[in-house]
Amino acid sequence: MSGQDELPRWIDIGLIPLINLGLAFLVSGLIILAIGENPLEAVGIMLNGALGYDEGIGYTLYYATNFTFTGLAVAIAFHAGLFNIGGEGQAYIGGLGVGLMLLVLDSSLPFFLLLPLGILASAIFGAAWAVVPAYLQAYRGSHIVITTIMFNFIAAALMVYLMVNLLIKPGQMSPESREFLPSGHLPFMHEVLAAFGLEITRTPLNLSVVWAVICCVAVWAFIWRTRWGYALRTVGLNERAAVYAGTNPRRIVVVAMLISGGLAGFVGLNEIMGVHHRLLLNFTAGYGFTGIAVSLMGRNHPLGIVLASLLFGVLYQGGAELAFEVPTITREMIVVIQGLVILFSGALAYMSTPWVTRVYRAVTAGRAAAQAAE
Numbered sequence: 001m002s003g004q005d006e007l008p009r010w011i012d013i014g015l016i017p018l019i020n021l022g023l024a025f026l027v028s029g030l031i032i033l034a035i036g037e038n039p040l041e042a043v044g045i046m047l048n049g050a051l052g053y054d055e056g057i058g059y060t061l062y063y064a065t066n067f068t069f070t071g072l073a074v075a076i077a078f079h080a081g082l083f084n085i086g087g088e089g090q091a092y093i094g095g096l097g098v099g100l101m102l103l104v105l106d107s108s109l110p111f112f113l114l115l116p117l118g119i120l121a122s123a124i125f126g127a128a129w130a131v132v133p134a135y136l137q138a139y140r141g142s143h144i145v146i147t148t149i150m151f152n153f154i155a156a157a158l159m160v161y162l163m164v165n166l167l168i169k170p171g172q173m174s175p176e177s178r179e180f181l182p183s184g185h186l187p188f189m190h191e192v193l194a195a196f197g198l199e200i201t202r203t204p205l206n207l208s209v210v211w212a213v214i215c216c217v218a219v220w221a222f223i224w225r226t227r228w229g230y231a232l233r234t235v236g237l238n239e240r241a242a243v244y245a246g247t248n249p250r251r252i253v254v255v256a257m258l259i260s261g262g263l264a265g266f267v268g269l270n271e272i273m274g275v276h277h278r279l280l281l282n283f284t285a286g287y288g289f290t291g292i293a294v295s296l297m298g299r300n301h302p303l304g305i306v307l308a309s310l311l312f313g314v315l316y317q318g319g320a321e322l323a324f325e326v327p328t329i330t331r332e333m334i335v336v337i338q339g340l341v342i343l344f345s346g347a348l349a350y351m352s353t354p355w356v357t358r359v360y361r362a363v364t365a366g367r368a369a370a371q372a373a374e
Helices: 009-034 039-051 054-079 087-105 111-140 144-165 189-194 208-225 227-237 239-244 249-276 287-297 302-325 331-347 353-373
Strands: none
Touching (some): 009 039, 009 287, 009 302, 009 331, 009 353, 039 054, 054 087, 054 208, 054 227, 054 249, 054 287, 087 111, 087 249, 111 144, 208 249, 208 302, 249 287, 287 331, 302 331
8 A cells, every 4th residue: 555545534624735836836935036026915915916905816717717628628527537638728718719709609509508508519519529539549549638739739729820811800910700799798707796886996706607617517517426426436447347347438538528628618718709709719728737736736626626726826916926026036937836837736746745754644643643642
């Protein structure tokens, strides 16, 4: 039995990620100290910029919404034993789906019909972009990591072609579509709260944050409360045992990737229908790749993914505030700090496990000896 297996869940899921996060911040603090700035002051500026006022909170939750979608997408695939690196491309195509739907139907349907159609379009297009890598993995043995990475590049190239040659608004130089009609706009949260008499500052945060919460609950219920989720986890843990139990691993691989792609596609719902209100290039902004670190840090559990998404939301919004307030801390340094968090939470996620296990064994052995002496 490995040391990780011997640890209680509160250490494996709770304490070790916090230790890794602390190590990332320690290294980041040393870098900030090396350029002559106060690390504690920098942390204070970041936290205040992300959580200290309503506008900062709005931007933090807006970023966290995208990270939640992509983190859930990675988690679903991971539970099936797959490593979906294609969240970026699936989110891109999901946005294309909701954008095409609105360009066609925003003048003929009301909002209460366009909203469910937007959810369906983003999920279907995102899932469709994941189905080919899923098929190649399940039936042809192509590695899912390679195919999903390749499909990220194909998605980017496809979007450039469509925006430049087909979907660009006539007479416009920048590769953007026409703006959707108001019936195709997902309400901003400041508009929703204003209807209840609560005034907050305008931010990109919109109703898709509610959909992200619903997705978290749905993913939790699916993975741990349904027989389909049990079959998916069985394939991920032991494919031979799953076959012995009568499960078809190939079908599970395809289903898991379809769900994963659909969840990643919801980034398009947030960005295209909720924020930009038009189709444009590069709206994914790396959310698909950051979702990998979010899922790993959250131990592939919806609750952990929400907490990790909030952390990265704080890093994105607070980092922008820090770069603005302290000129010596450039935007590139903020990216370095974010990269360190990803490094320690992802690639080095279990670096602390051996010594934490030794400490845990020593403490439990000491308690057992004390109880025996009594």
